[in-house]
Amino acid sequence: MTSLDGAEVAKHNSRKSCWIVLDSKVYDITSFLSKHPGGAATLLKQAGSDATTEFKKYHPLDYVNDLPPEAHLGAIDPNTLGQLIKPKEQQDKPVGEASSDNELPHLSMCVSCPDFEKAAKTVMPRKSFIYVSTSANTGASLATNLDDWTRINFRPRVMRNVGDVDMSRSIFGHKAPYPFYISPMGTMGAIHAAGEPEMIKGAVRKGAHMVVSTASTKTTEQIMQSFVDEQKRLKDSSPTRLFFQYYMPVDRQKAIELMRIVKKAGYKGLWITVDTPVLGKRTQDRVLQAEEALAVGIEEDSTADWEAGGENAFAPAMGGRVVSGQLSPHTTWEDLSWIRKEWDGPLVLKGIQCAEDAKLAMQYGCDGILLSNHGGRQLHTAPSALMTLLEIRTYCPEIIGKLEIFLDGGLRDGSDVLKALCLGATAVGVGRPYLYALAAYGAQGVERVTDVLSEELATGMRLLGISSLDQARPDMVNATRLLNEMWRPDTVSLKSRL
Ligand code: HEM
Ligand SMILES: Cc1cc2nc3c(=O)[nH]c(=O)nc-3n(C[C@H](O)[C@H](O)[C@H](O)COP(=O)(O)O)c2cc1C
Secondary structure, eight states, X not given: OOEEOHHHHHXXXXXXXXXXXXXXXXXXXXXXXGGOTTOHHXXXXXXXXXXXXXXXXXXXXXXXXXXXXXXXXXXXXXXXXGGSOOOOOTTXXXXXXXXXXXXXXXXXXXXXXXXXXXXXXHHSBHXXXXXXXXXXXXXXXXXXXXXXXXXXXXXXOOSSOOSSOBOXXXXXXXXXXXXXXXXXXXXXXXXXXXXXXXXXXXXHHHXXXXXXXXXXSSOHHHHHHHHHHHHHHTTTOOXXXXXXXXXXXXXXXXXXXXXXXXHHHTOSOEEEEOSOSSOOOBHHHHHHHHHHHHHTTOOOOTTSHHHHOGGGOOOOSTTOXXXXXXXXXXXXXXXXXXXXXXXXXXXXXXXXXXXXXHHHHHHTTOSEEEEOOGGGTSSTTOOOHHHHHHHHHHHOGGGBXXXXXXXXXXXXSHHHHHHHHHTTOSEEEEOHHHHHHHHHHTHHHHHHHHHHXXXXXXXXXXXXXXXXXXXXXXXXXXXXXXXXXXXXXXXXXXXXXX
């Protein structure tokens, strides 16, 4: 095979001719620049250099096979690696603003969820921090998610023997010590060098359940293997189970194939994300993309190949790009019938945002619904999960008890968890706090978030006057403020609308 030297590769460092090294092989990616779903600027920053480390943060290595065979030019001569261009490092510095904020606090200083975000700021490259923190449009949906938890108050009972508390809950028969789980989040390789397996290590050690994202950095099988390995280390003693979040590929064959992989790997349930027919406007991502493009001397136009395929629009996140071939805007409720034939395990719809759709999910035979607005990253001014739960309680209460009901979005305290459970939730998902903790402290941080939330929950239960989650009831919270703002039908008969 041809061997190329570093000095030669380094010459191809422009939009006109762009070569990179991946895993000791040289690739000409000039014609791929405009097709790359992560944008041309991301690649151009690596032009003429060894891009392996950066590449591995975002993709499984076998993604290189997506390049045409003629793009592979040969092997790099290992003695000439020093002649390659050093990748540009702009914007890779942590985001921490004030100088006193720039030191990573000792883990013990993280005593509540927002502390993990502050800690993460001291270590996360700006790009990764924006990926996690970004939200849709003006950020109103995210703000609502956070606010609504504080707009419900408890109605505590006293003198009820709360010496011991039992916080355990089951998700589809799988009992865990907590009623909260780790929400599915993509591209963990951009958060921690070890990616999803590091998150799983923390989850398994604490016995918390986790939902794994389709848009993960590692493959579905690799992630399950890391779970199995960690369980082995603990002699299979952890109650943790993995569920799978499914972004349905547009191509039916691929969709079925992915489901079979998930089933074979042993995931315990399928969470189909339905709030992402297209990607929401991730404002901070847009700013960053524009900056990156300007920094490498190009202005990315909105008609690049990777953006043109609005039909099949979905981007897992990082750059907020459109990725063709994933989640179709054409998906309908009827698709659930063939999905049901392929998937006989528990099926949850992730991203239900009103009572009507909750009811449909039940009619179409789903086992669970996840009330979510995707962490405020999709529809501008979407309802919080809590508001949707109140709608369900008001307009189709028959669902509660029949389906497992999950909520996520803005949960930052164990007492938020408790409020959701009082109102009928089976369990809740926690997203960003776990990612920030992973970025700052790896698996130990993941364990710590779990401890922080469970301690807050245990204290909340005692102060509310319950010793088991089965005792959590709707009359233990005052949701009047939110109920006053809840949607009311503008027609005479609500029944005809549902
Ligand atoms: C050369 C072969 C490459 C191929 C075939 C490729 C392919 C892809 C694909 C299919 C995506 C869509 C997201 C996904 O499915 O995960 C993507 C996104 C991305 N890629 Fe690449 N890529 C390549 C090289 C690179 C390199 C060298 C880098 C970094 C230096 C990079 C950085 C990114 C980023 C940041 C995203 C956005 C991730 C997201 O939105 O979640 N890629 N790439
Ligand atoms: C960085 C990031 C990546 C995410 N990736 C996915 C994903 O791949 N699939 C998905 O269904 N939801 C994804 N979500 C949404 C989460 O599953 C969850 O709905 C949301 O984060 C909960 O809100 P919280 O972060 O305020 O706790 C992502 C959220 C974040 C913050």
